[in-house]
Amino acid sequence: MSKKTFPFADFTLVLLFFLGLGAIGYLFPREAFYFNLLAFILCFGTYLLLYRKVKNNLFTFRNAIIMATIARLLLLFALPSLSDDFYRFLFDGHLLIKGINPYAQLPLAWVQAQGLDSSSYLYYLFEGMNSPGYFSVYPPLHQVFFGLAALSGESLLPNLLVLRSMLIAFDLLNIWLIVKLLQLWHQPKRRVLLYALNPLVILELTGNLHFEGMVLTGLLAVLYCFERGKTYQASAAWAWAVGIKLTPLMMGPILLRKAFKSGSSISFFAWSALFLFLALGLLFLGEIYLNFWQSLRLYSSSFEFNASIYYLIRWVSGFFMDYNPIVYVGPFLTVLAALLILALSFLFRLENAKDLAAGMVWIYLVYLLLQTVVHPWYLIPAFGMSVLTGNRVFLVWTGLVFLSYGAYQSSETMEQTYLLITQYGLLFFTIFLEMKSVLASKKKLI
Structure with missing residues (x-):
């Protein structure tokens, strides 16, 4: 296709995406789940289709x-329509x-x-x-x-514009970093489009104002710095990711x-010790x-949403007890995740930075499968790194996780069993196929 032409079929695809x-x-509220789902499926x-056209030199x-x-x-x-975290x-x-x-100040206490x-x-x-x-x-x-x-100022639109502009800037930086890493690893740069055009990424980072994109920036910078042999900068990049969200702390063993x-x-x-102190030190002023x-612990032992293995354990436990076991199962799964992550960190093959990226993706997968809460935006750091490795699990999951928004069809959050079964049934089938592919190609994870 000539670069100067833009066929009607391409125009139609782009228009449908937008x-x-x-x-x-802008149009559908969160409660209108099936309208949102149809729009997401369209996107x-x-x-x-657009990625395939780029791959075939048709776009x-x-x-x-x-x-x-x-x-x-x-x-x-x-105005963010799918999440109210921005408040x-x-x-x-x-x-x-x-x-x-x-x-030090509860919002409720401050207002009162x-x-x-x-x-x-x-x-x-x-x-x-x-x-x-x-x-x-x-x-x-x-x-x-x-x-x-x-x-x-105390006005919603300017606040949202500033916050969104910063998030967009970092997301564009993510695209640049992925391209640089793909070039360093002699991979086709078109793979960045799996991230750049992914509708879940755009909706959750730009639309719903979540900061997992900034976490991804730090993790991509870690990979880039290790690839270039810059340990000092890799430490700073990891501390950046942890300073945005604590979750990347789990990458410490494999990075070390x-x-x-x-x-x-x-x-x-x-x-790393120095940069982490600079990033988190303010938390240790006073008490x-x-x-x-306290808030983190309450979150892990009280809330449940879009979980997989935890829900399975809860379902089985229902045959033996008449109360929600989250207060026990939540901490148990956290400990189990920590042990499995340590095992992966010390057994995973690490011959180069690309292996490091693959290991970090698998660590995220283990972590998320054992969580009691899995919001759609939690997937983004792992997905961004996965496009560098060829692992398709998170690509499939970004298409399935939107089903979790079916829980918000009324004023009370109520998850739909058939949507959970659909999402995780297809996800675990994809994980099985990915593991089978790894074994068939004689690639060694350890």
């Missing part, structure tokens, strides 16, 4: 990258610029103490929050971006082992870490 994104971002289907890589950028800008003015983000940010520590007239905007944010009775669980570096958004194989384990350990830990 219409689907726009419908979810995901056209996304796969240019340049046009696809432009399209990915426009898709993010399309949602610039949208807490902005509330924490406005507390920060008022000089109030979000780890200040009264409704102290700040009508903060009261508006408070009303939209889903966790007013919990201390903030977002690490200090994460809070910085909340504060930057709040500096634009990679550094050891590179002959730089002492340097990596020392620099605010106790509030932070």
Whole structure:
């Protein structure tokens, strides 16, 4: 196809993709699940078709990258429709610029103490929050971006625009880093389009304002720095990811082992300790870490959403007990995940940085399968790295996980068993096929 032409069929695919994104971002509320699902299926289907056209040289890589950028800008003015987390983000940010520590002040207590007239905007944010009775669980570096958004004033649209602009900038950086890594590993750069055009990525990062894209930035930078033999920078990149969300702490053992194989384990350990202290040290001023830990522990032992193995255990336990076992099963699965991650970290083959990426993807998979809560945006860091490795599990899961939004069809969250069975039945079948492919090709994970 000539680069100067843009056939009607291509125009139709692009238009359908944008219409689907726009419908979810601007038109349908979260409760309209089946309309949102149809729009998402439309987006995901056209996304796969466009990728295949690029692969067959029927659609240019340049046009696809432009399209990915426009898709993010399309949602610039949208009010997040699928998640209400942004209310807490902005509330924490406005507390920060008022000089109030979000780890030391419960939103509920602050509103009760200040009264409704102290700040009508903060009261508006408070009303939209889903966790007013919990201390903030977002690490200090994460809070910085909340504060930057709040500096634009007590008005929702400017706050959202600032926050969304920062998230888009980091997501475009992710695309650049994936391209650089693909080139270093002599892989076709078109693979970046599996990430760049993925509708779940666009909706959850740009649309719903989640920060897993910034986590991915740090993890991709870790891989890039290890590939270039830059231990110091790899330590800083890992600390960045942890400073946004604590989850990448689980990568510590495999990263340390990679550094050891590179002959730089002492340097990596020392620099990581310093950078992690800088990223998380504010939590240990006074006793605010106790509030932070309390909220994290309550989250892991009280909440359940879109789980797989945990729900299976809960179902089986229902034959023997008449209460929800999450208070015991949640911590048990956390310990089990930690043990399996340690085993993977020390047994996984690590001959180069590409092996490191593959190992990190498998670690994320083990972690997520053993969680009691799996929101759709949790998949994004692992998915971003998986496009570098050829592992298709997370690609399939990004298409299936949207089914979890079926729980929000009414005012009370109520998960649908048939949607869970569909999602995880197909996911575990994909995992089986991936493992079978690994064995058939005689690739060794360990």
